[in-house]
Amino acid sequence: MALFSLNRLSFTYPQAKPVFAEAVFSFQEGERLGFYGPNGSGKSTFFLLIAGLLKPVAGQICFRDRPLTREHEFRALRKEVGLVLQNAEDQLFHASVLEDVAFGPLNLGMKPKAAQARAEETLEALGLSHLAGRLTHQLSGGEKRLVALAATLAMQPRALLLDEPTNDLDPTYQKKLIQILQKLPVGWIIISHDFNFLQKTCTAFMTIARQQLVRCNYSQMHQHFHSHPLGDTPHHHNE
Numbered sequence: 693m694a695l696f697s698l699n700r701l702s703f704t705y706p707q708a709k710p711v712f713a714e715a716v717f718s719f720q721e722g723e724r725l726g727f728y729g730p731n732g733s734g735k736s737t738f739f740l741l742i743a744g745l746l747k748p749v750a751g752q753i754c755f756r757d758r759p760l761t762r763e764h765e766f767r768a769l770r771k772e773v774g775l776v777l778q779n780a781e782d783q784l785f786h787a788s789v790l791e792d793v794a795f796g797p798l799n800l801g802m803k804p805k806a807a808q809a810r811a812e813e814t815l816e817a818l819g820l821s822h823l824a825g826r827l828t829h830q831l832s833g834g835e836k837r838l839v840a841l842a843a844t845l846a847m848q849p850r851a852l853l854l855d856e857p858t859n860d861l862d863p864t865y866q867k868k869l870i871q872i873l874q875k876l877p878v879g880w881i882i883i884s885h886d887f888n889f890l891q892k893t894c895t896a897f898m899t900i901a902r903q904q905l906v907r908c909n910y911s912q913m914h915q916h917f918h919s920h921p922l923g924d925t926p927h928h929h930n931e
């Protein structure tokens with residue numbers, strides 16, 4: 693059974709060309725998928741649809757093979773599929789790091805003390821305990837990014853959706869992120885424009901072509917990046 697899937701899903705932003713047209717896709721628990729593709733092709737949109745933050749124009753999102761429509765049904769998915777947004781600040785809105793990391797567990801119904809203990813354990817497991825007492829808004833960009841990941845992992849999701857997690861990370865923090873990911877017992881989809889990062893963290897790949905989600909093998913991914921040595925070429929979606 694797929695953890696989540698798209699069933700002939702179509703999506704268009706108002707007054708724009710379609711991003712997805714009857715896209716079909718399924719994610720099995722434990723898969724480690726690298727998601728690459730040009731700017732503006734719809735990668736972030738795919739994550740927002742999975743999380744129920746955007747509504748399809750047609751078709752369905754299924755969680756463990758059950759179609760989701762209502763908000764409370766998406767909540768069950770969001771409990772198990774942790775989304776880390778492209779902009780860490782969109783996800784951190786408390787005064788202190790510990791409060792930010794405890795927020796998810798509290799929201800899942802844990803008692804304050806247990807949620808705080810969970811937050812402390814998560815920060816510790818990620819080697820970020822030294823940040824626990826810091827004011828979130830005073831963190832560096834890279835620190836914020838790792839704290840946003842900690843905030844998601846504190847909910848102990850079964851899968852992760854990471855949107856360009858290496859943005860703001862210097863080589864040391866990138867290495868740290870790779871070490872953190874390698875220790876996790878879960879699968880993920882990682883959106884990235886960084887070939888080396890995808891190569892180190894993922895075992896299968898996907899992209900978007902003609903409003904469809906397409907799985908790719910390593911050599912197709914390699915060729916994509918190889919033919920655009922400076923990264924993905926811009927994709928003018930509305931042309």
Ligand SMILES: Nc1ncnc2c1ncn2[C@@H]1O[C@H](COP(=O)(O)OP(=O)(O)OP(=O)(O)O)[C@@H](O)[C@H]1O
Nearest residue numbers: 705706708711730731732733734735736737738929
């Ligand atoms: N809120 C919105 N309203 C209208 N159009 C939008 C909105 N958000 C995104 N788009 C457009 O939808 C298309 C897909 O955007 P999306 O952010 O999903 O692409 P992406 O593949 O994640 O890009 P990038 O690699 O640059 O992050 C783009 O053409 C974008 O301009």
